[in-house]
Amino acid sequence: MRLFVGDDWAEAHHDVEVMDASGRRLAKARLPEGVAGMARLHAMIAEQVGDLAEEDVEVVVGIETDRGPWVRALVAAGYTVLAVNPLQAARYRERLGVSGAKSDAADAHMLADMVRTDSHQLRPIAGDSDQAEAVKVVTRMHKTLIWERVRQTQRLRHALRDYFPAALTAFGDLDAPDTLELLAKAPDPASAAKLTIGQISAVLKRARRHNVADKAVQIQAALRTRHLGQPPALTAAYAASIRALTAVLLTLNEQITAMRKEVEAHFGRHPAAEIILSQPGLGAILGARVLAEFGDDPNRYACAKARKNYAGTSPITRASGKKKVVIARFVHNDRLIDALIAQASTAISVSPGARAYYDKQRARDADYNAALRQVANRLVGILHGCLKTGTLYDEVTAWSHQAELAA
Structure with missing residues (x-):
């Protein structure tokens, strides 16, 4: 029944x-x-x-x-x-x-x-282990906090551009701890211009910056540069907004660091961690994201192609009559594809096989993104084989097929 x-x-x-x-x-x-x-x-x-x-x-x-x-x-x-x-x-x-x-x-x-x-x-719910589910929870929160930091940093940048453009010249990295501390201390042009070399140097030292003396002089000079401003009442309103944004960003930085430790701890306890870390371009954080989004149900992906399709790295073909077009998949898991593309961009620098495969795609007139996606697609297949057989990544074995085709 x-x-x-x-x-x-x-x-x-x-x-x-x-x-x-x-x-x-x-x-x-x-x-x-x-x-x-x-x-x-x-x-x-x-x-x-x-x-x-x-x-x-x-x-x-x-x-x-x-x-x-x-x-x-x-x-x-x-x-x-x-x-x-x-x-x-x-x-x-x-x-x-x-x-x-x-x-x-x-x-x-x-x-x-x-x-x-x-x-x-339709796809049944994956039978992932509790360990994999735990990795997914912490990695998704870690990435969400990073995305939120980017949003808040852009809000900070837009606000500074509207009333305090000199700050954008003085500070290259707006979400850095020293930048946030200085902006919280002096969020308007008048107070920023009064910052001394000693005050700036102290903040840079707490942030463990190099060449503190030279950087302090450069920051002070930039903050004292004349620029177009806003009326005092509007400047005060913007300054209050900047204080709020810097407080949010400081909290985000703290929680991102804390969640990173959680990701590393949970991922390190997973049985597949060693195999995943053996893959070129995958460290603890990217590896955890890949594991989290793929899951660890051994029966979920019938073959490497199924895993590639789920990853969104494999292309799709649209054919009708005499027209045939091969395009990238539009619908995909954003978190997974983001991690896989990041892996591929690193792999082409550390893996000769990945680099040769990338150069081969470029020689076929594929642009940077398309070539990188093809490398990511190939790396997903390699990962699938390693996980299925329980073996670590081997450079020669992974790219032997490509070497045979080239020969």
Whole structure:
């Protein structure tokens, strides 16, 4: 017996529908988030199962997320959970009707019907270990904080450009600890011009800068340079904003450092860490991100091509009639592709095989980004082979096929 469950989730509740193999609705309900809701869902399914043995029943659940306590509880109950991409769900909704009507109950029905008819096209929730999930949590937070620091730094830059452009000349790295300390101490042109060589030097020493004396003189000279400014009232308002931004950035710097230690600790305890670290271009942080986004379910990727497709490094082909175009994948995991491209950019400097492969792509008139993406694609295949066989990276073995083709 097969039962199909559509689960349209929200923060506080779940609209669910249970459907049989013929598409007939057996039950539907709105369940609260949490233990009580999960108990009611189990009761709904048990009512349909009756006295059948557990091994004679398969429950397939379609839901538009792959994480959270609710999803883990579904997996723990022995249900087959299919994570439906919201874009796929939207297209399937259009397939069922073109009116544009939408409701939570209708979406639950749509998800149930989708897993009933197209479960072979959908990806089950990965069976990643708790260790891999922990690595994912800390690496994603670490990267999120870095992205947030970039945003706050851009806000700081735009504000300084509007009322204190001399500061942009004085400080090259706006999120550096010494820059933030000096801006917090003197956030307006008048107070910055009063900073002494001794005050600036003390801040640079705390930040462990080199050539402190020369840099202090350069910063002081830049801060005292005449520039177009703003009226006093507006300058005071900007200065208050700068104090707030520097405080946020100082906190972000502290938390990024703390989360980096967490990433290294969690990643270092994972069994696959040694294999991943053996890959060219991967250190502890990038390696942790790669592990986190790929997961460690040994059955998730049937072959290297499947892993490459998930990574978004492999190209896609669009062919119609006489027209055929090969292009990069637009839909991908941003965090994963970011880590893989960063790996490739380093690998071409430390791996002769990766460099030769990159030069080969460039010789075919591929631009920098396209060539780097091809290197990343090749490195994903190498990583897949190492993880499948449990072997460390070997430069000769990894690029032997390319050497044979060149010969």
